[in-house]
Amino acid sequence: MPMNLVNAPEDADARRAIAPVIAYPEDTLPRPDLEAYASARRGARETGRLVVPPRDARAFRVSAGQFFRITCIEGPQVGDLNLFCLHDPAERFFSGKTRALHGTHVTTGDRLWSCLPFLRPMATIVADTLAWYGTDPHGGRVHDVIGTRCDPYTHHLLSGGSTYHNCCHSNLTRALIGDGFPAERAEYMTHDVLNVFMCTGFTPDTGQYFMKASPVRLGDYLEFFAEIDLLGVLSACPGGDCSAEHSSDLAPCHPLQVTIYDPSERPTGWSTPSVNGYDRSHGLRHPEK
Numbered sequence: 007m008p009m010n011l012v013n014a015p016e017d018a019d020a021r022r023a024i025a026p027v028i029a030y031p032e033d034t035l036p037r038p039d040l041e042a043y044a045s046a047r048r049g050a051r052e053t054g055r056l057v058v059p060p061r062d063a064r065a066f067r068v069s070a071g072q073f074f075r076i077t078c079i080e081g082p083q084v085g086d087l088n089l090f091c092l093h094d095p096a097e098r099f100f101s102g103k104t105r106a107l108h109g110t111h112v113t114t115g116d117r118l119w120s121c122l123p124f125l126r127p128m129a130t131i132v133a134d135t136l137a138w139y140g141t142d143p144h145g146g147r148v149h150d151v152i153g154t155r156c157d158p159y160t161h162h163l164l165s166g167g168s169t170y171h172n173c174c175h176s177n178l179t180r181a182l183i184g185d186g187f188p189a190e191r192a193e194y195m196t197h198d199v200l201n202v203f204m205c206t207g208f209t210p211d212t213g214q215y216f217m218k219a220s221p222v223r224l225g226d227y228l229e230f231f232a233e234i235d236l237l238g239v240l241s242a243c244p245g246g247d248c249s250a251e252h253s254s255d256l257a258p259c260h261p262l263q264v265t266i267y268d269p270s271e272r273p274t275g276w277s278t279p280s281v282n283g284y285d286r287s288h289g290l291r292h293p294e295k
């Protein structure tokens with residue numbers, strides 16, 4: 007029912023005035039030791055590099071304890087990142103819970119969490135050259151975990167039936183197939199992304215998802231520490247800097263680079279996290295042994 011056809015109750019203002027509470031306070035969330043990560047990073051050497059072509063995606067592998075960096079190497083460009091546990095692709099990045107734990111946009115010190123029932127940190131952000139951006143006058147912030155990924159189905163729906171094959175969803179799917187996953191399985195593996203370098207928010211009046219030109223410039227990067235052995239897939243979004251539109255070839259698009267760094271020593275006190283400790287009984291009684 008449209009909101010204007012509903013009469014507000016007498017205590018409407020009082021109900022609206024109730025103060026919010028943070029759903030997941032961070033004080034009980036295990037925090038990474040960024041100092042230890044930084045110390046390990048200083049002794050790291052580059053061991054791999056790949057370039058993701060514009061309007062396409064590539065897969066890469068990172069071992070637990072290594073670092074990987076996504077860099078803007080040619081011009082303003084947004085990247086859509088998927089992450090899987092290398093040994094079990096059923097464990098994949100959970101943008102929704104990452105959002106619930108860290109907020110709509112992530113930066114240094116935040117972690118990318120895996121889906122249920124695994125729910126453990128897959129990667130920790132250790133450097134973000136766009137951390138200065140903060141919140142702009144429109145409510146925009148950088149590196150969001152709200153925007154899913156551009157896809158040909160939504161485009162088909164909203165464009166009156168047009169076909170476009172280089173949305174991030176398709177790019178990620180093709181990259182997984184190129185990495186050896188069966189075509190019939192790959193599309194279902196593709197999941198909601200971390201929108202690297204993307205500047206987004208919600209309009210204050212209508213609550214609609216918006217994007218605007220990314221502030222990313224040549225040389226900017228977002229760097230991660232791999233908490234577990236990872237298969238990553240990165241798409242260079244057809245939206246380019248996402249200043250106008252995606253799901254077309256109209257926007258100027260640029261490549262992105264992924265660089266892997268291997269430290270000579272793992273961070274002091276660090277070990278790869280175990281999967282979540284909940285016993286998965288869901289209130290059911292275990293059969294008598």
Ligand SMILES: [Zn+2]
Nearest residue numbers: 156174243244
């Ligand atoms: Zn995209």
